[in-house]
Amino acid sequence: MENLTSVRFLLPLLAVYIIIVLIPFLQSIVFSLTDYDGYDFANAKFVGIANYQAIFQDQTLLAGLGFTLLYTVATTVLITAIALPLAVTLNRKFFGRNFARSLFFFFSVPSMAVLGLVWQYIFSPLGTGAVNTFLGKLGVSPVPWLSDPALAKFCVIFIAVWAQVGWHATLYLAYLQAIPADLYEQASVDGATRGQQFVHITLPQMVPAMGVSIFMLLTGGLKVYDLPFTLTTGGPGNATYTVTQSIIVTGIGSGRYGIGSALGVMFFLCCVVLVALQQIVTSLIEKRLS
Template sequence: MSASASHAQTVVKPRWRIKPEDRATFFFLLPIMVVFVVLTLVPLLSSIYYSLTDYNGFNPEYSIVGLKNYATIFTEAELLHSLGFTLLFAISTTILITVLALPLAVTLNKAFYGRSVARSLFFFLGVPAQAIIGLIWRQIFSPMKSGIINQVLDLFTIPPIPWTSDDHWAQFCVIFVGVWMGTGWHATLYLAYMQAIPADLYEQSLIDGANSRQQFFHITLPQLVPCVVVSTFLIMTGNLKIYDLPYTLTAGGPRNATMTITQAILLRGTGQSQYGVGSALAVVFTIVCLLLVTVQQLVAGAVQRRFE
């Protein structure tokens, strides 16, 4: 055997090679990665840096203050309350919308006169902007005697209710409108997913003598688990950053009872020129969101594995 042939046999091919499909995937993801870095990662790192300073947003001269801004967050009741109400709103609306949207989707999936109109009406509830919805419901929930609901109550000699002028009633109003807006949209999402459930499963269950309740819990609900996971994730992430609805409905009042964390960040960072405190509040809120969404995904994954 010649030396050249022996050398050819001993050449070791590289173990890895970039496949054409991997290269194409990289170039498809590259714009998304650039947008993520520019619009998310860079602002987040900037917020972390400014949260350690006394920067007021205008004066280019500032100094490092360490964790002083974080100490301010955990010692001021107003900021802690805004974080607490945001979590209350996000968690309660996620639970209530899911509980109401599932049976609503099952109902809209049945054949009845005017079904298409009913589907459109429920879907339309989530179409207008949250700011517009907040302004409309602000008139409906007006604590004055001239408020729409209080006028209806007056017909039954019921005294007016201080809807948006009482702490607890105001929180109820914001959560109620949030659920009212989201239920129809997510019911439509469930309804679209229900169209993919094979009809043979229901026909076989009818032969076996299953009633509507048994069909829902043993066929519909297990088949909808992936959709429930997506729906709850969308509700949770969307309502954690809520701003328009509470601001236009109650302006964060009364006595900051319905102030959300996003409103508090803007108020401190821009309105009161405490950019460092606002940045620290944004960092804390980001960490809380990551923890909450992680827990939500773990619970959703456990439920999904349970129905597999």
């Protein structure tokens, strides 16, 4: 009887999942095998894997995939490398600690779309940009922050790291505060240094938090759209073009729902593989450190 009640509670959630997630995904698979234009599916022709082959022949789509992977890996590595030591620092007692915690968390409050518009003004390659205006006062020529492909990629990644590191540091801080102080006191009595305490006490206890943080960074990075679009609209050229923007432009903007759906299916499979690898690696690290 208890199991039957549990099933009844799960049925509405299952129905919502089927309607919102499963059915659209299955539709995308069907669309990806046709030349569907978004209007008349009855007249759509079956093209097999032609849409998937077209993805690897389209340099714009490949550029979107390349930058998306670069953005995902770079932001995940940098934010993790900065947020964990920052959380350890913010967990110590010092004057103005609460203010420092609030300050770092405040950076993550505005949406990425808003930050893209604000930083577009700051990094404007014209003479009116805040950074170039400051450099001009120092006698330095204007830097093409958003019109040079390499610099544009750097700016997008820099802003993403700047905006998210405080949030992930707060996540780590919550886990740090749950570690019993007795463990550190006993380690100090045994003569362990701060570095040894971090490696043998803090790090093993932080693996679950790192798993959550990295999972969120990977999934958020793979589906990124708002920041690159509002900052550079995917340019210059296709330097900051993303997979999500490719799906929107190809499927909705150009009416090529078949290729757009194929790109979405491939993107979903890539996400599944990367997240699965992350979960496996996290589990192995947790077992080794435990």
